[in-house]
Amino acid sequence: MTEQKVISFETIRVACKNCTLSTLCLPMGLTTEDVERLDDIVRRSKPLHRGDYLFRSGETFRSLYVVKTGSVKTYAPSEEGGEQVLGFHLPGEIIGLDAIETEVHACSARVLETSAICELPFSRLEQLTATIPSLQHQMYRLLSKEIGHDTEMLLLLGKKNAEERLAAFLISMSRRLHQRGLSPTDFHLSMSRHEIGNYLGLAVETVSRLFTRFHEEGLLKVDRKHVQLLDPAGIEAILGQSLADDHRARSS
Amino acid sequence: MTEQKVISFETIRVACKNCTLSTLCLPMGLTTEDVERLDDIVRRSKPLHRGDYLFRSGETFRSLYVVKTGSVKTYAPSEEGGEQVLGFHLPGEIIGLDAIETEVHACSARVLETSAICELPFSRLEQLTATIPSLQHQMYRLLSKEIGHDTEMLLLLGKKNAEERLAAFLISMSRRLHQRGLSPTDFHLSMSRHEIGNYLGLAVETVSRLFTRFHEEGLLKVDRKHVQLLDPAGIEAILGQSLADDHRARSS
DNA sequence: GCCTTAGTTTGACCTGGATCAAGCACATGC
DNA sequence: GCATGTGCTTGATCCAGGTCAAACTAAGGC
Incomplete structure (x- = not known):
């Protein structure tokens, strides 16, 4: 007390x-x-x-x-x-x-x-x-x-797919935490998977699968609410990637 | 001149x-x-x-x-x-x-x-x-x-389907035009179907199909850029409808 | 300890809406 | 007139991600 x-x-x-x-x-x-x-x-x-x-x-x-x-x-x-x-x-x-x-x-x-x-x-x-x-x-x-x-x-x-949404979310968290003097690669998510999904317009299952996929691709490590970004550049590369694809497709 | x-x-x-x-x-x-x-x-x-x-x-x-x-x-x-x-x-x-x-x-x-x-x-x-x-x-x-x-x-x-999005768009246009002293049921859309789709996060084809469907259901009449809302209440009813469905499903 | 509850993960399946592909309607230019 | 372009519609197909279902894992509560 x-x-x-x-x-x-x-x-x-x-x-x-x-x-x-x-x-x-x-x-x-x-x-x-x-x-x-x-x-x-x-x-x-x-x-x-x-x-x-x-x-x-x-x-x-x-x-x-x-x-x-x-x-x-x-x-x-x-x-x-x-x-x-x-x-x-x-x-x-x-x-x-x-x-x-x-x-x-x-x-x-x-x-x-x-x-x-x-x-x-x-x-x-x-x-x-x-x-x-x-x-x-x-x-x-x-x-x-x-x-x-x-x-x-x-x-x-409006425009991004599931993968890009989660990547954007992680990068946003990373940057904002870094601004506040905390580690940009090693942090705790205080919200549930359900809340992340809701925020990003995705089902909980999709968020969970994406975390698993990112892990398999060596982009990050997850243990429940603790996230460690192993390859922040790789995650950032996911953003805007599909737009490049889009452009490639259209101009070919 | x-x-x-x-x-x-x-x-x-x-x-x-x-x-x-x-x-x-x-x-x-x-x-x-x-x-x-x-x-x-x-x-x-x-x-x-x-x-x-x-x-x-x-x-x-x-x-x-x-x-x-x-x-x-x-x-x-x-x-x-x-x-x-x-x-x-x-x-x-x-x-x-x-x-x-x-x-x-x-x-x-x-x-x-x-x-x-x-x-x-x-x-x-x-x-x-x-x-x-x-x-x-x-x-x-x-x-x-x-x-x-x-x-x-x-x-x-984040949460609404294609039908609800277009309904929301039409209702929003209707209300805003009405506020400006114009007809809430009879108006001209200055933007293309493509732009509407882009705004609502939908493909042009989907927007077009929805206009057709709304027309078949007697909710409105469309002639190119001119729109006439025949059943504004019916269109408004589309908003939030799926949430009710959602709730019904979950509580059963 | 063991039960309950809530969150998370994983797999199997399904569907809304995207994408691809024509055809159509109406301009505009020549 | 006919050609060309641009936007709109319609049909056929496909797939990303939603939904359903089940198993797994803490973390309390008692």
Whole structure:
């Protein structure tokens, strides 16, 4: 009990200015003084545990959330059980941007593992951005980045085959973890095969078979949730490969 | 020649405050005075024609574009000919939001038919939003709306079958045209079957067959690019239908 | 320990939609 | 007029990946 309290305390108390994520998150490009003003509106909850909700679809939108440690998935529940996983969010990533317009959350967000989350009440953030131009600019950039990311996913779901989708997923995880100072070749997947499949528009069985195939081809090693990329270049080569094929086929 | 000049002039001169699209576009919720300030930065070009570019992938991002009349498609070209159509944009819709972050356009935009376009230099718009809170709010809303729309598309591409995709497309067109004061049941598609297929992640042949099937089922009438929805409710019923099926199957 | 439950893997089979291949309809040019 | 091109439709075939089914493997719970 005591130990858990200590951990919580450590996790919670990091101010924005001391946070290692400040280059990825909102404080980027802000002066020390402005970071302190931002810091004033951030609410830091105690750590959440696997399955806990940040918000649920249908709830009124009040805040944006930033992952500080751990990971979160967002998904759009469709009446009666079905759902589409929209994203897996790593430390420094902002969640809830899609709800600004309607002021109602259209998707749900729950943590995949014990995670620390910062909450940013949106109305206060909005007031702040009106007085700090660089913060406003950063908000535009973050919103725009989200659109760019969604665009990539549209391309993935619209044009890529199963193999390319999983390769894209692995490369994306690898890069994002690397940005956060973790190993780009050796990591833990906090989501299930089912969730990966759902996210990539594939059946669980297909994901499982692909992991096996990639393993057989010497591209990676898998032990349950632990992944080791043995040949990252080989995996990257899978992306765009079929487009080259496509072109070859058409021009012949 | 003279006639064309007259048309151009008429099209170009509409100020934001007199524009019928102001409820859909940025001016929403602004005071008359603020609309005039916005108006000052808007550049109105002469009408563009089918195939003209608003911008190309790889170009430096400088402006956002708003469709005033006509329609525009955006697409992400992938090396050597292949492309993913990202969207079809109707009057009042903003284009280019995904390029704010990187300051480089990742996609291209070209007009599908003779169209009038408003250009908004982003740096000036950004300055303006810093001094007009309601404009800033509207910008956040527009960016957020785009994310919400992309999310819907992800769901469509990730979970829906061919029939549901075309139904969703038709309903979306119908609603958006209706919002703009046009008939929700009787409209002209400015894009080709090929482009529709590309957008929906389907082959041209599939799109064509679906139009035929919908026609046989009495849901609509098609004559080349002209579409008439005979049973809009029937088409809407196709959406989410398979999810119900899915649930029925699983719970039995 | 042993039972239960949930996640994962593997195999066998099936199908929706892609691909291939014609034929058709309507422009546009000469 | 006829030739050429471009987009659309229709039919026949094929296959990637979904679905179904079963076995395997942790990880709790008691």
